[in-house]
Amino acid sequence: MTTKVENVRKVFGDFEALKSVSVSIEEGEFIAILGPSGCGKTTLLRLIAGFEEPTAGSIYIDNNLVGNENHVKPPELRNIGMVFQSFALWPHMKIYDQVEFPIIHHSSTPDRIKSNRKKRMETVLKLVGLSDLSERRPNELSGGQKQRVALARAIAHEPSLLLMDEPLSSLDAELREEMRKEIQILHRKTKSTILYVTHDQGEALAMADRMVIMKDGAIEQIGTPEDIYLRPNTSFVASFVSKAILIPGSWEGSVFYPDAAPDNEWDGKCIASAFKENGTYPVRPDEWIMSKKFSGIQVVINNALYQGREIHYSATDQTGLTVNMITPISERYEIGDKVSIQKTGTKVVSVTSTTAR
Numbered sequence: 001m002t003t004k005v006e007n008v009r010k011v012f013g014d015f016e017a018l019k020s021v022s023v024s025i026e027e028g029e030f031i032a033i034l035g036p037s038g039c040g041k042t043t044l045l046r047l048i049a050g051f052e053e054p055t056a057g058s059i060y061i062d063n064n065l066v067g068n069e070n071h072v073k074p075p076e077l078r079n080i081g082m083v084f085q086s087f088a089l090w091p092h093m094k095i096y097d098q099v100e101f102p103i104i105h106h107s108s109t110p111d112r113i114k115s116n117r118k119k120r121m122e123t124v125l126k127l128v129g130l131s132d133l134s135e136r137r138p139n140e141l142s143g144g145q146k147q148r149v150a151l152a153r154a155i156a157h158e159p160s161l162l163l164m165d166e167p168l169s170s171l172d173a174e175l176r177e178e179m180r181k182e183i184q185i186l187h188r189k190t191k192s193t194i195l196y197v198t199h200d201q202g203e204a205l206a207m208a209d210r211m212v213i214m215k216d217g218a219i220e221q222i223g224t225p226e227d228i229y230l231r232p233n234t235s236f237v238a239s240f241v242s243k244a245i246l247i248p249g250s251w252e253g254s255v256f257y258p259d260a261a262p263d264n265e266w267d268g269k270c271i272a273s274a275f276k277e278n279g280t281y282p283v284r285p286d287e288w289i290m291s292k293k294f295s296g297i298q299v300v301i302n303n304a305l306y307q308g309r310e311i312h313y314s315a316t317d318q319t320g321l322t323v324n325m326i327t328p329i330s331e332r333y334e335i336g337d338k339v340s341i342q343k344t345g346t347k348v349v350s351v352t353s354t355t356a357r
């Protein structure tokens with residue numbers, strides 16, 4: 001019962017919004033699609049939903065061909081549920097009727113649900129905590145409650161695939177956090193397959209079983225959150241997801257020598273070949289250590305943001321490269337301080353310095 005996108009291309013006029021995208025989603029998986037604005041996330045979701053026709057390639061849901069350049073099965077005949085960023089609720093309809101709508105009208109709704117409609121409605125409304133509000137209309141609900149109606153409507157007919165397009169983007173930070181948890185609980189309870197579009201890396205890292213990282217209409221990397229965060233395959237994934245900076249230097253096998261501190265040796269066994277080919281090493285802000293006592297890349301601190309448990313420093317090296325660092329609160333430096341920075345795990349070369357604090 002997988003969903004498969006095979007070599008799907010989508011062209012609008014003379015603009016190629018998707019360039020031969022392929023991805024296979026297993027039953028019950030939570031997949032987050034992450035990428036900058038305009039990279040084709042929504043287009044991919046709309047193609048899977050059946051709102052768009054592929055220019056080339058094929059889409060399969062539950063092993064059935066649902067779309068290619070000659071044939072597009074309409075959304076209501078695909079076994080899917082959808083949640084949009086705008087909620088898309090009908091203003092004059094009671095919550096109960098909104099949630100019941102797909103059970104009655106989707107031809108893919110299983111007969112056991114159609115014939116036990118009342119029971120299913122009780123279950124779904126309870127699952128999203130709306131049992132007491134079902135007689136209300138959308139204008140009588142808060143943002144979070146409306147979001148839950150949209151979720152309930154999307155899952156009521158037990159779709160095999162749930163498509164969510166930035167479903168939390170119109171909620172404030174607190175509600176967003178709460179709804180994130182609810183979606184995760186819902187996923188665990190319903191075991192539905194979820195395709196979740198977002199451009200919030202924290203959200204994707206926290207929620208997904210696997211992440212699909214897109215750029216310019218193509219997939220850059222597919223992997224678990226840990227793979228993507230710790231072992232990016234491309235410069236784009238390293239900087240977009242992990243906020244890594246690419247340090248220039250030279251590679252000898254799996255050892256890296258940064259240009260700015262060539263006596264330092266960085267272990268690069270887990271670094272992808274793309275970085276070895278372009279002579280860089282990706283370092284995340286939390287991977288730096290700073291000191292006046294060891295030899296490393298010399299930088300001058302130009303900004304320090306106190307964040308309670310940690311400090312976010314920004315510093316510039318002699319070439320003008322700006323490095324962002326997150327360090328424990330115990331390490332305090334002033335703006336204008338000259339310090340050495342090294343990647344954690346590097347063999348430390350001590351220097352005798354009278355300026356050491």
Ligand SMILES: Nc1ncnc2c1ncn2[C@@H]1O[C@H](COP(=O)(O)OP(=O)(O)OP(=O)(O)O)[C@@H](O)[C@H]1O
Nearest residue numbers: 012015017035036037038039040041042043044199
């Ligand atoms: N119907 C259309 N006609 C022409 N161009 C379109 C159409 N739909 C999308 N595009 C273009 O295709 C590209 C991908 O759009 P899409 O909405 O998929 O991006 P996105 O990654 O979801 O972006 P965002 O995060 O801003 O929602 C964009 O450049 C967009 O302008």
